Amino acid sequence: MTPDLVGGVESPDYASHDRAAHEPYVAVFTGDVKRELDELLTRYPTKMAALLPALWIVQRERGWVSDEGMAEVAGFLDLTPAYVKGVVTVYTMYHQHPVGKYFIQVCTTSPCGILVKAFLRHTNAGELGITSPDGKFTVIEVECLGACGFATPVMVNEEFIESVTPDKVPELLARLA
Ligand code: FES
Numbered sequence: 001m002t003p004d005l006v007g008g009v010e011s012p013d014y015a016s017h018d019r020a021a022h023e024p025y026v027a028v029f030t031g032d033v034k035r036e037l038d039e040l041l042t043r044y045p046t047k048m049a050a051l052l053p054a055l056w057i058v059q060r061e062r063g064w065v066s067d068e069g070m071a072e073v074a075g076f077l078d079l080t081p082a083y084v085k086g087v088v089t090v091y092t093m094y095h096q097h098p099v100g101k102y103f104i105q106v107c108t109t110s111p112c113g114i115l116v117k118a119f120l121r122h123t124n125a126g127e128l129g130i131t132s133p134d135g136k137f138t139v140i141e142v143e144c145l146g147a148c149g150f151a152t153p154v155m156v157n158e159e160f161i162e163s164v165t166p167d168k169v170p171e172l173l174a175r176l177a
Contacts, residue, residue, distance in 0.1 A: 123136070
């Protein structure tokens, strides 16, 4: 895990989130989390500049960034919800819907592409972007993870793993379980 991934904000703990999309929205920025945001804002020249780490806090607290979460961030940073949504939709690092405990990104650009089928088969996720029935695994494809010389690279949450081959997938997943 990378403890300090975005603007000094700690990486999400994917294991402890309430991922239920249907539950009433509860504000993220209260108490200690609001104090964390206030401290974060002192490190940036403008409120807007703190947008990415503020969104990261929402994802760390809830496991994903809902429209309500975007609106809450927009309110604190004096931005419009539409602007915040525009930023969220640019970055695959922000989840716009609940995901599994392990969020697996697999490079599917040739020559890396052979691996994604092995992940789908062994996680029972079935399809890209669909979380496995046990809530543990969400697999997506990405265009390039910047490690083409160490094919196939895979990201599991914030952990970067190189040189993964189809026969190594079951062992990798067993380590996560
Ligand atoms: S093509 Fe797979 S990491 Fe670049």
